[in-house]
Amino acid sequence: xxxxxxxxxAKPEDVxxxxxxxxxxxxxxxxxxxxxxxxxxxxxxxKNGARTSASAKKRNHVRGKAKKAAR
Amino acid sequence: xxxxxxxxxxxxxxxxxxxxxxxxxxAYIAGLxxxxxxxxxxxxxxxxxxxxxxxxGLARNSRYSVHDLSRVQLxxxxxxxxxxxxxxxxxxxxxxxxxxxxxxxxWFVFEAExxxxxxxxxxxxxxxxxxxGGTVRGALSGLCNIFRRPGRQPSVPQMMQIYRxxxxxxxxxxxxxxxxDLFTKRVFVDICVAASxxxxxxxxx
Numbered sequence: 001x002x003x004x005x006x007x008x009x010a011k012p013e014d015v016x017x018x019x020x021x022x023x024x025x026x027x028x029x030x031x032x033x034x035x036x037x038x039x040x041x042x043x044x045x046x047k048n049g050a051r052t053s054a055s056a057k058k059r060n061h062v063r064g065k066a067k068k069a070a071r
Numbered sequence: 072x073x074x075x076x077x078x079x080x081x082x083x084x085x086x087x088x089x090x091x092x093x094x095x096x097x098a099y100i101a102g103l104x105x106x107x108x109x110x111x112x113x114x115x116x117x118x119x120x121x122x123x124x125x126x127x128g129l130a131r132n133s134r135y136s137v138h139d140l141s142r143v144q145l146x147x148x149x150x151x152x153x154x155x156x157x158x159x160x161x162x163x164x165x166x167x168x169x170x171x172x173x174x175x176x177x178w179f180v181f182e183a184e185x186x187x188x189x190x191x192x193x194x195x196x197x198x199x200x201x202x203x204g205g206t207v208r209g210a211l212s213g214l215c216n217i218f219r220r221p222g223r224q225p226s227v228p229q230m231m232q233i234y235r236x237x238x239x240x241x242x243x244x245x246x247x248x249x250x251x252d253l254f255t256k257r258v259f260v261d262i263c264v265a266a267s268x269x270x271x272x273x274x275x276x
Contacts, residue, residue: 001176003135005220007080009107012268014079018109019260026264028247032240033268 031055081109083133085160087142088114088254096253097241097262098207099137101234102214104266105225105274108135113160114259126160134177136164137214141183141205143191158192179217181210207234225274233269240265 008014012033016026082103086096103110111133116125130136138161145151164178180200182188188200201216203209211230241253244265248257 001217002219003175003177003217005080005106005108005218007107007134008077009220009223009271009274010079010104010109010267011271012264015104015109015267016260016264018079018081018111019115019263021260021264025261029244029261029264030268032243033236033265034272 079107079109080135081111081133083129083136083160083164084110084112085136085138085157085164086112087139087154087157089142092139092142093253094207094238095139095141095203095205095210097237098210098234099139099214100259100262100266101237101270102211102230103137104263104270105230105233106214106218106220107223107267107270107274108218109267110263112259113156114254114256117256127163130160130163131167136161136178137181137217138164138178139181139210140188140192140200141181141203143187179213181213207231223274225270229273232273233266236269237262237266 010018012026012030013023015021016023016029021029084099084103086092086099088096100110111129113122113126113129115129116122138157140157140161142157143153145153161178161180168177180188180195180198181203182200183203183205185202188195201210201213203213208227208231211227211234215225215227215230241262244258244261245251245253248255248261250258252258253262
């Protein structure tokens, strides 16, 4: 027997609401789900060519700017 | 005119919580999320509360229930007893479903081996369990045979994609929760949200 679903497709926010997950953590989990590579945060361990998430790129960019300003 | 209220279907997931079942645990969450369903489990219940009342609440409030009866072995540690929780919770769901005669059967049984349930739970004769053979693909394929969502029907490869993504992100979720145990409330709810986010991306309109 097959059940034809007539309900709304649950989005991460809906699932978080039902299961009692705080909004900030839902946001983090959404970002985690969309990221391509999980990395430890230690740049030294990152191999050349490994893909990083947008947030890591942004962090490195900001770090570079700060170094430049300090020079 | 009032806007019709959106309804999300919750599925009571009745599965064993042991390390050998980790892959299937994640697979069920991935599969249900691919259909836009919300998995619920007894893991959400804190140990201190009146457990049975909470289980009854979960079983009553969930529109569907999925029961995996593949762990029927005796516990290797003493005292060597089988687990009765899963058949017991299945019984509760069957009782709730039978109260509502207008509703179609909403409980589904999964097993690893064909014909074994005829011996372990012969009361279910005439009900065909889904045989997953202890594999992730088998469990996902079983879910695909149960549910159909017009317009947003996930395929088994899409469900596998969600499953693999969850397994890759599992260490980060465990680290964030400060545990190595997958069968905790925090990890369960986090995996459900991550699975839903991945499903929303993978299963297109």
